[in-house]
Amino acid sequence: MSIQVADVSFAYGAHRALEQVSFTLRPGCLNALLGPNGAGKSTLVALLSRLYRLQQGDILLDGQSIRRHPRHALRQLGVVFQQSTLDLDLTVRQNLAYHAALHGLSRRAAAPRIEAELARQHLLERQHEKVRQLNGGHRRRVEIARALLHQPRILLLDEASVGLDTASRAALNQHVRALCAEQQLTVIWTTHLLDEIHDADPVVMLSRGRVVASGEAAELVRQQQAADLTQAFARLSANALEATA
Amino acid sequence: MSPHHYLACMAGILQREWLRFFLQRSRFLSALVRPLLWLLVFAAGFRAALGVSIIPPYSTYITYETYILPGLCCMILLFNGMQGSLSMVYDREMGSMRVLLMSPLPRPFLLLSKLLATALVSLIQVYAFLAIAWCFDIRPPLWGLLAAAPALLLAALLLSSLGLLLSNGIRQLENFAGVMNFVIFPLFFLSSALYPLWKMRESSEWLYWLCALNPFTHAVELVRFALYQRFNLTALLVCLGLWLLVSLAAVLTFNPQRAAVRG
Numbered sequence: 001m002s003i004q005v006a007d008v009s010f011a012y013g014a015h016r017a018l019e020q021v022s023f024t025l026r027p028g029c030l031n032a033l034l035g036p037n038g039a040g041k042s043t044l045v046a047l048l049s050r051l052y053r054l055q056q057g058d059i060l061l062d063g064q065s066i067r068r069h070p071r072h073a074l075r076q077l078g079v080v081f082q083q084s085t086l087d088l089d090l091t092v093r094q095n096l097a098y099h100a101a102l103h104g105l106s107r108r109a110a111a112p113r114i115e116a117e118l119a120r121q122h123l124l125e126r127q128h129e130k131v132r133q134l135n136g137g138h139r140r141r142v143e144i145a146r147a148l149l150h151q152p153r154i155l156l157l158d159e160a161s162v163g164l165d166t167a168s169r170a171a172l173n174q175h176v177r178a179l180c181a182e183q184q185l186t187v188i189w190t191t192h193l194l195d196e197i198h199d200a201d202p203v204v205m206l207s208r209g210r211v212v213a214s215g216e217a218a219e220l221v222r223q224q225q226a227a228d229l230t231q232a233f234a235r236l237s238a239n240a241l242e243a244t245a
Numbered sequence: 246m247s248p249h250h251y252l253a254c255m256a257g258i259l260q261r262e263w264l265r266f267f268l269q270r271s272r273f274l275s276a277l278v279r280p281l282l283w284l285l286v287f288a289a290g291f292r293a294a295l296g297v298s299i300i301p302p303y304s305t306y307i308t309y310e311t312y313i314l315p316g317l318c319c320m321i322l323l324f325n326g327m328q329g330s331l332s333m334v335y336d337r338e339m340g341s342m343r344v345l346l347m348s349p350l351p352r353p354f355l356l357l358s359k360l361l362a363t364a365l366v367s368l369i370q371v372y373a374f375l376a377i378a379w380c381f382d383i384r385p386p387l388w389g390l391l392a393a394a395p396a397l398l399l400a401a402l403l404l405s406s407l408g409l410l411l412s413n414g415i416r417q418l419e420n421f422a423g424v425m426n427f428v429i430f431p432l433f434f435l436s437s438a439l440y441p442l443w444k445m446r447e448s449s450e451w452l453y454w455l456c457a458l459n460p461f462t463h464a465v466e467l468v469r470f471a472l473y474q475r476f477n478l479t480a481l482l483v484c485l486g487l488w489l490l491v492s493l494a495a496v497l498t499f500n501p502q503r504a505a506v507r508g
Binding site: 046049050051052053071072074075077079081083084085086087089090094097098099100101102103104105106107 | 246249250251253254256257258260261264265268339340341343344345346347348349350351355501502
């Protein structure tokens with residue numbers, strides 16, 4: 001599914017969080033949305049997930065405006081937020097069943113999907129455990145299973161690897177890439193941890209609410225004549241700062 | 246989205262509220278202890294001080310415990326309505342509100358389903374309280390218990406909507422305690438829950454009018470009349486009208502932006 005962000009600006013009162021942000025994401029693969037804290041990534045996630053109303057510009061999913069068709073957009077979207085949104089006192093299965101019901105799935109329709117998603121995440125045997133008993137990595141997997149229950153075409157992960165240990169981070173990253181390949185999911189992966197990005201990944205870099213670069217990760221490194229993506233990002237951010245000064 | 250999807254969604258919200266209620270047994274116990282203390286301790290002390298004359302819907306002299314029973318049922322609804330809104334603020338701060346808002350069903354429907362879920366859980370607690378009161382010989386007519394169910398549901402919906410409206414105006418969880426004191430106590434004490442309004446009029450005309458205009462008074466009277474299989478049209482119209490008005494205001498002032506994390 002194609003995603004086009006067109007000329008989006010957003011302000012919290014006098015503070016402008018996004019300034020004429022435009023980019024197009026590549027369907028069926030992991031698209032990285034990079035930027036330091038405060039770059040505007042979470043604002044963009046909130047706009048995509050309809051928690052915020054668009055103030056200016058538009059976001060198009062397969063050419064359809066989310067402003068005009070917000071409910072269509074929410075049907076296409078699975079979201080894993082940075083802050084866990086699982087109910088810790090409910091079991092894994094109860095959390096998933098609640099999400100399925102919110103998407104209008106009856107118990108009978110939801111049951112096989114819950115089992116399939118949990119099996120895919122290797123969590124089927126833990127379905128009756130309370131979420132509180134799971135570690136951070138497993139909780140993230142439950143959230144991914146939940147986000148995929150209603151069979152969305154876009155998976156949005158907002159800093160999903162924050163707080164995980166190195167092994168869990170790598171496993172999560174690998175797992176999401178496998179999902180892209182298996183299900184042709186379009187993944188939006190927001191992060192400030194640049195080591196999670198592969199050379200061939202399409203990347204959008206945000207700094208102070210503006211797009212400072214977009215393109216394939218390896219290409220951006222080459223353009224900036226940098227040693228790696230971290231250096232390339234530092235140069236691009238510095239250039240952007242100079243331009244706005 | 247078909248009606249079938251809406252039903253599945255509402256059933257999911259009701260089930261979650263029931264599960265949360267079932268898991269929080271202490272919340273259930275405290276919801277029962279509060280009115281029981283009023284019924285068994287406060288009322289015993291005040292029985293001698295307060296004489297209650299024959300007033301509708303009662304056809305004979307009644308004990309003070311019998312008089313305050315409907316008011317205490319509504320006290321449970323009031324506390325639960327406010328607690329429901331407290332959990333909305335908590336859900337908003339903890340992030341679980343976002344799960345609800347990611348549903349593709351219309352947000353007014355989601356909020357009204359949540360209000361219905363809170364109201365139904367309150368009803369279970371009221372009937373548990375009535376069952377205990379029954380054991381202590383405070384017994385409204387048996388059919389009245391059934392007739393009171395729609396009145397209790399309407400009162401519960403009104404008070405839950407009021408709670409949601411209040412939670413929309415609260416920015417942080419910590420601010421909630423103050424609002425509870427400024428809302429729950431005036432609503433409860435300035436009503437006919439503990440004393441008939443003619444008694445209040447004897448002591449102060451303006452206090453009487455405050456009580457008469459208090460929506461909680463009408464909720465109490467609606468339940469009181471229904472418990473004795475009598476119909477109070479004024480109370481019904483006030484509760485129904487206010488419920489529609491407050492729900493509409495709560496839905497319109499609900500701001501999903503508060504459920505998001507700024508960054």
